[in-house]
Structures are given as structure tokens and as C-alpha cells.
Amino acid sequence: MFCKDIHSALEAITGRYEEVVFVHDERIPMPAVSGQHPVIRIEVSEETKGIETVEKIWDRLMETGMTRRGLLVAIGGGALTDMAGFAAATYKRGIEWVAVPTTLLAMVDASTGGKTGINYRGMKNMIGAFYPPIETIIWPGWLKTLxxxxxxxxxxxxxxxxxxxxxxxxxxxxxxxxxxxxxxxxxxxxxxxxxxxxxxxxxxxxxxxxxxxxxxxxxxxxxxxxxxxxxxxxxxxxxxxxxxxxxxxxxxxxxxxxxxxxxxxxxxxxxxxxxxxxxxxxxxxxxxxxxxxxxxxxxxxxxxxxxxxxxxxxxxxxxxxxxxxxxxxxxxxxxxxxxxxxxxxxxxxxxxxxxxxxxxx
Ligand SMILES: NC(=O)c1ccc[n+]([C@@H]2O[C@H](COP(=O)([O-])OP(=O)(O)OC[C@H]3O[C@@H](n4cnc5c(N)ncnc54)[C@H](O)[C@@H]3O)[C@@H](O)[C@H]2O)c1
CATH class of the missing domain: 1.20.1090.10 (Dehydroquinate synthase-like - alpha domain)
Structure with a gap:
């Protein structure tokens, strides 16, 4: 869905869940959302789009005690939404997730269609899953800093x-x-x-x-x-x-x-x-x-x-x-x-x- 106000769009979705974890690209500001939700900051690049980063997300989800009823919110470009979506697809055999694309490429392509994944042994997106987010929130305001x-x-x-x-x-x-x-x-x-x-x-x-x-x-x-x-x-x-x-x-x-x-x-x-x-x-x-x-x-x-x-x-x-x-x-x-x-x-x-x-x- 397209939105004019990213804060209220996030509030509307996260308000429906008791357990929410944000995974976000450390280069972009994290939007303010009420509640004390854990935030996993990720250094994003094609080199870090690998199993080590997915392990980091799995580990934090386990530390927070996230159950299968929880929601993962992925805020970033295509590399981040691909990785976080893959972590959501595989954590406890799958938890719901929301994609919040912050690059033009992620808006028009990466966050629609349900492909998630990581690079492996030098091959692009070699490991992954078809696992669509329950919602994709597109806020063009992100593009001002791109x-x-x-x-x-x-x-x-x-x-x-x-x-x-x-x-x-x-x-x-x-x-x-x-x-x-x-x-x-x-x-x-x-x-x-x-x-x-x-x-x-x-x-x-x-x-x-x-x-x-x-x-x-x-x-x-x-x-x-x-x-x-x-x-x-x-x-x-x-x-x-x-x-x-x-x-x-x-x-x-x-x-x-x-x-x-x-x-x-x-x-x-x-x-x-x-x-x-x-x-x-x-x-x-x-x-x-x-x-x-x-x-x-x-x-x-x-x-x-x-x-x-x-x-x-x-x-x-x-x-x-x-x-x-x-x-x-x-x-x-x-x-x-x-x-x-x-x-x-x-x-x-x-x-x-x-x-x-x-x-x-
Ligand atoms: N799943 C799919 O269907 C699909 C489709 C196309 C591409 N992809 C994948 O998407 C990835 C490329 O995505 P991308 O082009 O979004 O690159 P990216 O996620 O690597 O982001 C590019 C750069 O922009 C920065 N950035 C992100 N949002 C920003 C903002 N609002 N302001 C300033 N900087 C910002 C990031 O930190 C990064 O440095 C590739 O890994 C590709 O394989 C997936």
C-alpha cells in the first residue's frame, strides 16, 4: 500500500501485534513508533547479504523470545528486505513480516512478489524462499535522501x-x-x-x-x-x-x-x-x-x-x-x-x- 505518513502506517500495522521486532538498515533513520519494540540494526551491502546477517537476525529473534505469532518489520532497500524476509521465512518455520522499502528499486521491484534470499558462495540470491510479506508499505518520502x-x-x-x-x-x-x-x-x-x-x-x-x-x-x-x-x-x-x-x-x-x-x-x-x-x-x-x-x-x-x-x-x-x-x-x-x-x-x-x-x- 502507498502511504502519505509512514508513522501512522506503521502504527496501524504494529498495533495489531503483541510481539514486534524491527530490522532496519543502519544508514537510514528509524521512524518513531510507539511501544518498546526491539530494533535490529543491520549494516547493508551485497557482501553482508549472507547467512551471517540472517544468523544475527535469528539470534536476536530468539533472544527476544519471539513466538510464531510475532511480526517482523523490515525497513531498508532490497538487500535488507531480501535478508529479513528470508529470516522471517525460516524462523520457527515462518513468521509474518512487513516490507518497508526505502529505495526506489525496492519499491518498484524487490518488495513485491515474495522472493526473499541471500547471496551464497559468490552467487547472487542463491539461497532463498518464496515468502511474501503480509503488507508492503511504500512511502515515497524515503527517496529524498537516496x-x-x-x-x-x-x-x-x-x-x-x-x-x-x-x-x-x-x-x-x-x-x-x-x-x-x-x-x-x-x-x-x-x-x-x-x-x-x-x-x-x-x-x-x-x-x-x-x-x-x-x-x-x-x-x-x-x-x-x-x-x-x-x-x-x-x-x-x-x-x-x-x-x-x-x-x-x-x-x-x-x-x-x-x-x-x-x-x-x-x-x-x-x-x-x-x-x-x-x-x-x-x-x-x-x-x-x-x-x-x-x-x-x-x-x-x-x-x-x-x-x-x-x-x-x-x-x-x-x-x-x-x-x-x-x-x-x-x-x-x-x-x-x-x-x-x-x-x-x-x-x-x-x-x-x-x-x-x-x-x-
Ligand atoms: N526480491 C526480489 O524480487 C528482488 C528484486 C530485485 C532486486 N532484489 C535485490 O535487491 C538488492 C538491491 O536493492 P537496492 O537497490 O534497494 O540496494 P540496497 O538495499 O543495497 O541499498 C542501496 C544503498 O542505499 C542505502 N539506502 C537505503 N535506503 C536509503 C535511503 N532512503 N536513503 C539513503 N540511503 C538509503 C543502503 O544503505 C545501501 O547503501 C539486491 O540484493 C537484489 O538482489 C531483490
């Missing part, structure tokens, strides 16, 4: 939704492509957020466990996840003798501190590669690729990658958990805006060609 690159990251998922959601898709795509990313007006963004959430809810309701239709939401993610995973694989990252293997206008990733690419950036780069394949394999017109390429070059920067890493990217794609058969590469492509096609198997040579296209821009 850094530009996180807004752009969330906008990457908005672009994806506008490209694949079948109903009214053409119109949403046009509105999204016209949105002024320089001004980033939150008021103008609100109806777009609402439409994306509604579109995702429709798709998830039709296919909650990703057996068919829901795979349209993976557009941009086969290539995008491989980029995220190469960034998480530090040993390989450091083996490059300090050479810059990844650089964009906004961030330079050539040392151990900056190994993470924001999820929505990876999705934008992934969509360029998958739009390229959509044009050459599936008859998609060239305009969406041209338009998105302009947006990428202007706002998201230009990805660069060495030859050795392209083969690693391919390996990550072959290990992707979305693949139906081990070793094959499975993508969602589009025939045009609002016309996604799922389960497109692509050959390693086609994948190399799409990476070459992306890195040559």
Missing part, C-alpha cells in the same frame, strides 16, 4: 518493467523514456512507481513461483547477474594486477573496496545486451535499443571489460539458477515493447556477440 546512483539503479528496474509489462506497456515505456532523469522529480515519479508495482503484482499473481509468465521480469537479468557476480568474485577481480576491468562515468571499479555494481545498473547493461539479441534473433525493432543506449551512455556510463573476463561472464551465465538445464544460457528477450518472449536459449557465441556489442559502445 543518492543519485541509487535512484538511477531503481530506474533501471522501472525501464525493465515498462519494456515487458504487456498491458499499457507502450504508454508506460513512452512515459518512462520521457521522464527527466536530471531533475528526478519525486512527485512525477509516484504514478510511475504505482504503475510498476501494479504491473508486477498482476504478473506475480498469475505466476507466483516463476513457472512461466513471471520470467518476463528476468529481462536484462541473465547478462546483468553475470556482471554482478564477476564483481562479487574478489579473487578473480584481484587477479587482474590492478588493471581497471570495469569503469563508468559514475564509478571506477579497480580496487577491492569498490567491487559492487548497483543492481539496476547491471540490469540496464544487461537489457542493452538482451535488446541487441532481441533485434538480431527475434525481430525486435531497433528503436528501443537506440533509445536505451542513449539513456545508458548519458546517465549510467559506459561499461568496459577485458577479454579474459568475457569468458568468466559466460561461465556465470551458464551457472545462472534461472537456466532450465545445466550449462545452457536462458534469457527473456522481446519482440517489441510489451512483447516479451521467455525461455530463449542462446548459444555461447551469441552471448559473446552481445557482450562485444555492449562493451563496444
Amino acid at each position: 543518492p543519485t546512483e541509487e535512484m538511477l539503479s531503481g530506474f533501471g528496474e522501472i525501464i525493465k518493467m515498462s519494456a515487458v509489462s504487456c498491458q499499457k506497456s507502450e504508454r508506460l515505456w513512452d512515459r518512462v523514456m520521457r521522464y527527466d532523469l536530471e531533475r528526478m522529480d519525486i512527485g512525477e515519479l509516484e504514478p510511475i512507481i504505482e504503475e510498476c508495482v501494479a504491473a508486477k503484482e498482476r504478473i506475480v499473481a498469475a505466476d507466483p513461483r516463476e513457472e512461466g509468465l513471471r520470467k518476463v521480469l528476468n529481462f536484462g537479468h541473465t547478462f546483468g547477474h553475470a556482471l554482478e557476480e564477476i564483481m562479487m568474485d574478489n579473487s578473480q577481480f584481484l587477479a587482474l594486477d590492478g588493471t581497471i576491468i570495469w569503469q563508468s562515468q559514475i564509478f571506477t571499479m579497480h580496487n577491492a573496496q569498490l567491487t559492487i555494481i548497483p543492481h539496476g545498473y547491471a540490469v540496464v547493461y544487461g537489457m542493452i545486451a538482451e535488446l541487441y539479441l532481441s533485434v538480431v534473433k527475434s525481430g525486435c525493432p531497433k528503436e528501443p535499443l537506440q533509445l536505451l543506449t542513449q539513456t545508458m551512455l548519458h546517465y549510467y556510463g559506459k561499461p568496459q571489460c577485458g577479454c579474459k573476463d568475457r569468458e568468466s561472464l559466460l561461465k556465470f551465465m551458464q551457472q545462472d539458477k534461472k537456466n532450465e538445464h545445466a550449462g545452457e544460457i536462458n534469457c527473456t528477450l522481446i519482440r517489441g515493447i510489451g512483447k516479451p518472449i521467455i525461455n530463449q536459449v542462446i548459444s555461447p557465441d551469441e552471448a559473446r556477440e552481445a557482450w562485444d556489442y555492449l562493451f563496444s559502445l
Whole structure:
């Protein structure tokens, strides 16, 4: 649900429970809520999105004596809601939880649809559960403090939704492509957020466990996840003798501190590669690729990658958990805006060609 006042929205829900525990991202202020509810502060990053953080949440829930009648309230971006949702799914075989997304990406994507999970052994979201929150509270006010690159990251998922959601898709795509990313007006963004959430809810309701239709939401993610995973694989990252293997206008990733690419950036780069394949394999017109390429070059920067890493990217794609058969590469492509096609198997040579296209821009 959308709300104008986060405090009263939280009061209305937590007031219905005797036992409430908040799990929140330590970087954002905790909203005042009446009652003496325990608060678990979490340091959030892709590196901390792992089993150790979930153990910390389980431990605190046990210390507080939380029973199966309790409520966990997760306040943060997608990494936090994924982890806290997974802790809720598994604590005493499942307790109710509420998602309070504080990033644009978590509002439009991560906190709708019931996927929870953690990274494991360098693989993104490898362990997890389908376990929807009983409510998602969206308060756009959080976006006022969100850094530009996180807004752009969330906008990457908005672009994806506008490209694949079948109903009214053409119109949403046009509105999204016209949105002024320089001004980033939150008021103008609100109806777009609402439409994306509604579109995702429709798709998830039709296919909650990703057996068919829901795979349209993976557009941009086969290539995008491989980029995220190469960034998480530090040993390989450091083996490059300090050479810059990844650089964009906004961030330079050539040392151990900056190994993470924001999820929505990876999705934008992934969509360029998958739009390229959509044009050459599936008859998609060239305009969406041209338009998105302009947006990428202007706002998201230009990805660069060495030859050795392209083969690693391919390996990550072959290990992707979305693949139906081990070793094959499975993508969602589009025939045009609002016309996604799922389960497109692509050959390693086609994948190399799409990476070459992306890195040559
Ligand atoms: N479950 C799903 O369906 C789903 C879908 C998409 C993405 N995801 C996951 O979501 C994660 C990415 O989510 P994200 O983009 O929200 O990143 P994030 O949760 O890592 O947050 C990004 C950064 O913004 C900070 N932050 C959060 N809210 C803020 C605010 N209001 N003001 C200032 N700073 C704030 C965080 O501390 C963090 O540094 C990934 O782990 C991805 O796998 C899950």
C-alpha cells in the first residue's frame, strides 16, 4: 500500500501485534513508533547479504523470545528486505513480516512478489524462499535522501518493467523514456512507481513461483547477474594486477573496496545486451535499443571489460539458477515493447556477440 505518513502506517500495522521486532538498515533513520519494540540494526551491502546477517537476525529473534505469532518489520532497500524476509521465512518455520522499502528499486521491484534470499558462495540470491510479506508499505518520502546512483539503479528496474509489462506497456515505456532523469522529480515519479508495482503484482499473481509468465521480469537479468557476480568474485577481480576491468562515468571499479555494481545498473547493461539479441534473433525493432543506449551512455556510463573476463561472464551465465538445464544460457528477450518472449536459449557465441556489442559502445 502507498502511504502519505509512514508513522501512522506503521502504527496501524504494529498495533495489531503483541510481539514486534524491527530490522532496519543502519544508514537510514528509524521512524518513531510507539511501544518498546526491539530494533535490529543491520549494516547493508551485497557482501553482508549472507547467512551471517540472517544468523544475527535469528539470534536476536530468539533472544527476544519471539513466538510464531510475532511480526517482523523490515525497513531498508532490497538487500535488507531480501535478508529479513528470508529470516522471517525460516524462523520457527515462518513468521509474518512487513516490507518497508526505502529505495526506489525496492519499491518498484524487490518488495513485491515474495522472493526473499541471500547471496551464497559468490552467487547472487542463491539461497532463498518464496515468502511474501503480509503488507508492503511504500512511502515515497524515503527517496529524498537516496543518492543519485541509487535512484538511477531503481530506474533501471522501472525501464525493465515498462519494456515487458504487456498491458499499457507502450504508454508506460513512452512515459518512462520521457521522464527527466536530471531533475528526478519525486512527485512525477509516484504514478510511475504505482504503475510498476501494479504491473508486477498482476504478473506475480498469475505466476507466483516463476513457472512461466513471471520470467518476463528476468529481462536484462541473465547478462546483468553475470556482471554482478564477476564483481562479487574478489579473487578473480584481484587477479587482474590492478588493471581497471570495469569503469563508468559514475564509478571506477579497480580496487577491492569498490567491487559492487548497483543492481539496476547491471540490469540496464544487461537489457542493452538482451535488446541487441532481441533485434538480431527475434525481430525486435531497433528503436528501443537506440533509445536505451542513449539513456545508458548519458546517465549510467559506459561499461568496459577485458577479454579474459568475457569468458568468466559466460561461465556465470551458464551457472545462472534461472537456466532450465545445466550449462545452457536462458534469457527473456522481446519482440517489441510489451512483447516479451521467455525461455530463449542462446548459444555461447551469441552471448559473446552481445557482450562485444555492449562493451563496444
Ligand atoms: N526480491 C526480489 O524480487 C528482488 C528484486 C530485485 C532486486 N532484489 C535485490 O535487491 C538488492 C538491491 O536493492 P537496492 O537497490 O534497494 O540496494 P540496497 O538495499 O543495497 O541499498 C542501496 C544503498 O542505499 C542505502 N539506502 C537505503 N535506503 C536509503 C535511503 N532512503 N536513503 C539513503 N540511503 C538509503 C543502503 O544503505 C545501501 O547503501 C539486491 O540484493 C537484489 O538482489 C531483490
